[in-house]
Amino acid sequence: MKKTLCICLVLLISLFCTGFSFAKDVVKIGLITPLTGDVKTFGESTKNAFNIALEEYAKTGKYKIVPIIADDRNDPTEGANAALKLISQDKVLAIVGPLTSKVAIPVSEIANSNKTPMISGTATSPKVTFSDGKRKPYVFRACYIDPFQGTIGANFAIKQLKVKTAAVLYDVGNDYSKGLAEYFKATFAKGGGNVVAYESYQKDDVDFSALITKVGMKKPEVIYVPDYYNKVALIAKQIREKGLKSALIGGDGWDSPELIKIAGNSIVGGSFTNHYSPDRKDPIADAFIKKYKEKFGNVPDALGALGYDSTVMLLKVLDNVKRPTQEEIMKALTTVKNFKGVTGRISFDKNGDAIKSAVILKVEKDGFKYLTTINP
C-alpha cells in the first residue's frame, strides 16, 4: 500500500514539475544525431539544419526554444542513453532525430513509452513507427519508408538500367540495410529479374574479398549495396579491385560527399534513391539551400534537408497548439497535411510515416546529379 502511494506521489510530483516548466515561455527541444562515428557527415548536416530552423523560429515564434543536442555516434546504446537523459533529466518537450533506423528503433520505444513526441528526419525502417503489430503513436518521420525505397531501387534497375541479374550485399546487423535488401530482392524477382547472389556481412567487416569473389563468379549486371557511405565506399573499392564491372546502386545512405572522397572512381557511375535533390527547382528548397550555403559553405544533403523539415514542422505545430504539452503536440502532428517542406509536401499516413516522392541520383566525379523523380 505504502509503495503504491509512494509511486503515485512521485508521479504526481513529476507531472507537476513538467507542467510547471511549461508554464514559462521556455520550451526544450532535444536533437539526437550522430556527430561522431561512421556517419558523422549525416549528423553534422542535420545539426546545422536544426540550428537554422531554430534561428528562423526565434524571430517569429511564440516560445523561447532551448535546444539540447546529443551525440548518438550511430550506436543504438548511445542513442537510447541520450534519449533517456533528454527525457528524464532535461525534460524535453519533443525530440528531433535520430537519423539512422538502427538508433531510431530503440529510441522510438523510449520516446513512445515516455509519451514524448519524436520526429525522425531520415530513419526509414518501418519498425521505427510500427512494431509488434502496433503503431507507436508518439513517433513520426518526415521521410518515406524502406519498402518504398527498396522497391524503387529494384524498379529502377529493371526499367531504366534494363538489367536481368542482380546481386545484393547487405549488413545483417542493420535494420535499414536489411530492410532495403529484402524489398529490393522481392521486387526485382517479381519484375522478372534474377537475384543471383544475396550475401550479408557484418558491421565491423572491412575485408569483403571472399564475398566479392563469390559474387563475381555469378557475373551480376548490377550490385545493390544498401548501406551507409563509409561501408559502401570500402565495398565499391574492393569490387573494382577484383575487376568486377557491375553497375552499383544503393539507397539514401550514400548521400555524403565522403562517398566520392573515399571511393573515388570506383563509385562513379553508380546511382541511388534519395529524398531530395538540390538541383530540383523549388522556392522553399532554394531559400533553405541558399541560407545553408551562406552559413556552412556547402550544399546540404538530404539528411540536412529532412532535419530542417522535421524541426520546422515541429515548431509550427508548437505554435499552433493551445498548450505546449506532449499530448497536444502528438495530436497536432497527426493532423499535419500538405506541409510545404524543402523535400516536398509532407502528410502523415496513419502510421506517422510521410507520404513522399523519391528521387534517383547518379554519382559523378564532382558530385551527385539528379536523374528522375518517382512518385508513390
Place this chain on the structure above:
Amino acid sequence: MELLGYILQQCINGLQLGAVYALIALGYTMVYGVLRLINFAHGDIFMLGAFIAYYLISRFSLPIYVVFALTMLCTALAGYIIEKVAYKPLRNAPRISLLITAVGVSLFLEYFLSLKSVFTPNYIAFPRPFEVEAFDVFLFTVTNVQLIIFAITGTSLGLLYLLVYKTKKGTAMRAVSYDQEIASLMGINIDATISLTFIVGAALAGVGGILYGIAYPQINVFMGIMPGIKSFIAAVLGGIGIIHGAVLGGFIIGMSEVFVSAFLSSTFRDGVIFVILFLVLLLKPTGIFGKRIDKV
C-alpha cells in the same frame, strides 16, 4: 576449371588476411612466452600503427619506406612505455592483476584516442601511397597490394626468425620464456629482455596496422578489436608462446574466414572462428605445436 580458379582466388584472399593476423598474433605469442600475459592492448597497438602511418602519409607525405620505419619506431616506443608503466610495477603481483591491467590499458587506449582532440571516433579514409593494379596469373588475379603484403610479412617473419634464433638477445628471450628464474641466475637481464619482447611485438603490430590500412583503406580507433581477438585465437590455435605456431595459426584463421564466407555464408564466419577456439581449448589446449602443459 572455373571452380579451381575460384578456390585459388579465395586462397589468395585468405593469405592476404592471414598474413595480417600472423603479424599481430606474433606479438601476443611472444609476450605470452616471456611474461605468461595475454596482452589485450596489443590489438590497440595495431590500431595505433595504422593511425601513425595515416598521419605520416597525409600530413608529411613521406615515402612509404620511411613511413614503415617511423611507424615501427613509434609503436615500438608505445609498447615499451606500456610495459614500463602498466606491467612492470606488477611483475610480482598475482597474474590476474596483470590480466585486468591489460584489459584496462586496452580500453584506455581506445577511449583516450577516440577523444575529439586526439584521433576522434570517426572513420578516416587511409590514403594509399600507390594505385592498385591487378595482375592476371594463371587462373586468378593478384593485386600489387597483396604482393606487398606477402613480401613485407615474409621479410618481417624472416627478420624475426633471425633475431630469435640467431642472436644472443634472441637466445636470452627464449631462455626467459623457458624459465625466468633460472635465466636470471645465468646472468640474463630479465627486465631488458621483457622490454625487448614488447618492442619487437609492438613493431610487428605496427607493420600489421599499416598493411591493414593499405588493404582496407578506412581506419578508426576501434579497428583493433576484432583483428586483435582473431589474432589471439590464432596464437592459441598455433600454441601460445610458440612463434611458428602463431604464424601458422594466423594463416589458418585467415583461410577459414575466407572459405566459410566463400562456401557457407559470411554470417557464420565469426562463429566458425570461435568454434575453432572452443575446439582447440577442448581437444588440445596447448595448440597445434604445444608439447606440454606449462607449469604454473
